[in-house]
Amino acid sequence: MIREVTDGVFAETDVRGCNPGFVVTSEGVVVIDTPQLPTRAVEMRKAAESHGPIVYLINTEHHVDHIFGNYFFKGAGTVISHDYVLQEFMTVYPEINPYEYAKEAVPTDDPDGIGLFPDEEAYFADMNQPTVTFSADATLRLGDLTFELIATPGHTPGQIAVYIPQKKTLFASDNIFNGVQTWHYTSNINQWIDSLKSLKKLDLEFIVPGHGPVCGPDRIDAQMAVLHEWQYYVADCMARGMSESDCIENCKIRDRYSVDIGQEYMLHHVIENNVKSLYQKLACA
Ligand SMILES: [Zn+2]
Incomplete structure (x- = not known):
């Protein structure tokens, strides 16, 4: 509406x-x-x-x-x-x-x-x-x-x-x-x-x-925190020696929110791609 x-x-x-x-x-x-x-x-x-x-x-x-x-x-x-x-x-x-x-x-x-x-x-x-x-x-x-x-x-x-x-x-x-x-x-x-x-x-x-x-x-501060949370989550996994796939499977941020309307079925896809992107960026940094 x-x-x-x-x-x-x-x-x-x-x-x-x-x-x-x-x-x-x-x-x-x-x-x-x-x-x-x-x-x-x-x-x-x-x-x-x-x-x-x-x-x-x-x-x-x-x-x-x-x-x-x-x-x-x-x-x-x-x-x-x-x-x-x-x-x-x-x-x-x-x-x-x-x-x-x-x-x-x-x-x-x-x-x-x-x-x-x-x-x-x-x-x-x-x-x-x-x-x-x-x-x-x-x-x-x-x-x-x-x-x-x-x-x-x-x-x-x-x-x-x-x-x-x-x-x-x-x-x-x-x-x-x-x-x-x-x-x-x-x-x-x-x-x-x-x-x-x-x-x-x-x-x-x-x-x-x-x-x-x-x-x-x-919500500007809240969004900033969400981005930091993602960075910290993936960095923490890497620091513990977790593989990219372990980081995806155990993702703590998965339950924080659902995906936007009509795309709820894409949750795993979003988590997977978000983790992959950060994992690669942090690894190359
Ligand atoms: Zn967009």
Whole structure:
């Protein structure tokens, strides 16, 4: 369900995928990330357009759950992102084909969306990629509001968070996983921690995290602690001489949170990849 976080700021946090949203200004609407599930994407576009024309669509990172739904927002404003998001937009790798990953979720999480899901050729012919990109912090102004696009590398290299000072609201993207397992297996955790420190300086009341329910600024410290906990857990295992697989099988962090909505079945996969990533980084450091 799309709910109003504060006056004119809307987000959807209870469906599979990231937490997309939109903000209403005096001159039109700014969409921040797009729902991965077709029915939700169509619904969000309709809800956003009921407040005025969509002028900008901002993608906060390149992961499929933040960008796939762009397809359903064709013709609705200018798509904006960090350079890296465009560079990696729906790139197929041996370990993940993002199109297949998006498709896999539809029968279970959006059966009504099966007919809306584009076939591969149609999808890749026009994905509604960003046409305006930037490589550092950027500021966007529309009507009465300012959108600070803050570069926060760590979870991904092209990560941004979107701050709307007039609303004391931050769309934190995957800088923050609130109350659900953190995915960090391709991340640079040290950079991520530095990015969280920079977000701490903002004047905030509301955070729309990348995953999990809307929260307050206290979750920035909580996320920092989660990242430290992962580092310490894997370092402790290594110091005891445990193998990577023992570290995965005995993982104490497994029970702290479940994985976000619709992805609970992926818990082992998340734990395994998070441990592997850290184990390798600590071993090479
Ligand atoms: Zn992500």
